[in-house]
Every structure is written in structure tokens, then in C-alpha cells.
Amino acid sequence: MKVSASFLSCQKIIPAIKKLSLTDVDYIHVDFIDGKFVVGKTIPFRKLKQISKVSSKRLDIHLMTNQLTKYIKKFALLNCEYITFHVEVGENIEKYIQTIHDYGIKCGLAINPSTDLEIIKPYLPMVDMVLVMSVVPGYGGQEFMPESVEKVKKLRNYLKEKELDVVVNIDGGITDKTIRDVKPFVDMVVSGSYITNSDDFQDRINRLRG
Numbered sequence: 353m354k355v356s357a358s359f360l361s362c363q364k365i366i367p368a369i370k371k372l373s374l375t376d377v378d379y380i381h382v383d384f385i386d387g388k389f390v391v392g393k394t395i396p397f398r399k400l401k402q403i404s405k406v407s408s409k410r411l412d413i414h415l416m417t418n419q420l421t422k423y424i425k426k427f428a429l430l431n432c433e434y435i436t437f438h439v440e441v442g443e444n445i446e447k448y449i450q451t452i453h454d455y456g457i458k459c460g461l462a463i464n465p466s467t468d469l470e471i472i473k474p475y476l477p478m479v480d481m482v483l484v485m486s487v488v489p490g491y492g493g494q495e496f497m498p499e500s501v502e503k504v505k506k507l508r509n510y511l512k513e514k515e516l517d518v519v520v521n522i523d524g525g526i527t528d529k530t531i532r533d534v535k536p537f538v539d540m541v542v543s544g545s546y547i548t549n550s551d552d553f554q555d556r557i558n559r560l561r562g
């Protein structure tokens with residue numbers, strides 16, 4: 353199971369990124385919130401751009417905006433493994449998937465807690481990852497929504513049935529406790545405050561991997 357570390361709840365981003373770089377975390381999860389598509393903590397692109405300068409870790413970008421043409425282009429220049437956007441943008445989804453793939457970057461599709469899994473199904477043959485939100489996006493440090501367990505289980509079963517090779521990832525409120533129920537159904541987890549609220553990031557990452 354892979355671990356992608358989010359720094360959204362950190363006050364000082366660059367020191368947190370430097371500390372994460374010293375761990376064996378798989379990816380750095382970069383939350384981009386424009387304050388319109390999702391209300392919450394916004395960190396401007398110019399600041400996020402600095403991450404690639406202080407870390408050689410591959411980035412896992414989570415775009416919470418519907419200005420996708422503009423931001424895919426900007427983030428694609430960084431050291432990205434994945435660029436993920438929300439199915440809730442509702443239009444031009446296939447076009448954005450193609451744009452991300454044209455940059456040679458893997459594409460993820462995120463789904464909010466209130467959105468039915470059915471909505472995402474037509475796109476599954478085209479994407480590399482699904483990011484199941486286990487909190488309402490906007491802030492780090494929120495409580496895990498337990499109904500997300502059923503969602504990742506259903507998604508995993510559906511992918512198996514259709515023989516689709518798509519990474520199942522979960523984002524929001526992941527700790528050493530909440531991970532237990534989702535672990536059988538996911539390939540990757542995003543974890544923020546659980547890792548960065550500790551002095552020992554590596555210990556928290558080890559606990560998540562179990």
C-alpha cells in the first residue's frame with residue numbers, strides 16, 4: 353500500500369516538505385483549493401510551485417477547482433505522478449483526462465462523499481486512479497466519514513468485476529485507526545494531519561503501512 357502525504361494542515365509548508373523528503377513516503381499530496389469550487393484553505397499556485405524546488409518526491413496533485421484548463425497546464429510542469437480532478441466539475445471530463453495523459457501524467461478522478469459512485473463508472477476505463485473523499489474537501493484535520501468504507505469496498509468490487517486496473521485511493525481523516533477498515537480495499541491512502549502533527553513523520557508513515 354502506498355502513502356501520499358498531505359501538508360494542508362501545516363502552517364509552515366516548506367519545512368514540512370523538507371521533513372517529508374527525508375522519509376520514505378511514496379508521494380507528496382498537493383491540495384489545490386481555489387476557494388470557489390470548494391471553500392477552504394487556499395494556498396496559491398506560486399507557493400505550491402516551490403515544492404518541486406525543495407523535494408525530489410513525486411507529486412500527487414489534487415485539484416479542487418473547475419478552472420482545469422488553466423491549472424492542469426501549470427501543475428503539469430512540476431514533478432507529477434498523478435493529477436486528480438473532481439468528477440463534480442460535471443463537464444468536459446474526458447477532455448481533461450486526455451489533456452493530463454497528453455502530458456504523460458497519470459490521471460485521477462476524485463469523488464465527494466455526497467456523490468454516488470454511479471457517476472464515476474463511465475470514466476473508469478480511462479483513468480489511472482480514483483480518489484474517494486472520506487471528508488468534505490476544504491481542510492485538513494477533519495474526521496473520517498465511516499460511510500466511506502462501504503464506498504471503497506463497492507468500488508473495489510466493481511473494478512474487479514470489470515477487470516479494470518485502477519488505483520483506489522482514499523483522502524481525508526486517515527489515521528492508524530481509520531485505515532484498518534479501508535485497508536483491504538485500497539492501494540493507496542492520503543494522510544495529512546496524522547503524519548504532520550507528529551514530530552516523527554517516518555514513525556507515522558510506518559504505522560499506516562502496518
Ligand code: DX5
Nearest residue numbers: 360489490492493525544545
Ligand atoms: C481535504 C484534502 C485532504 C486533506 C487530508 O480537502 O483533500 O487531502 O488535506 O488531510 P487529513 O489527513 O488531515 O484529513
Ligand code: ZN
Nearest residue numbers: 383414523542
Ligand atoms: Zn486532497
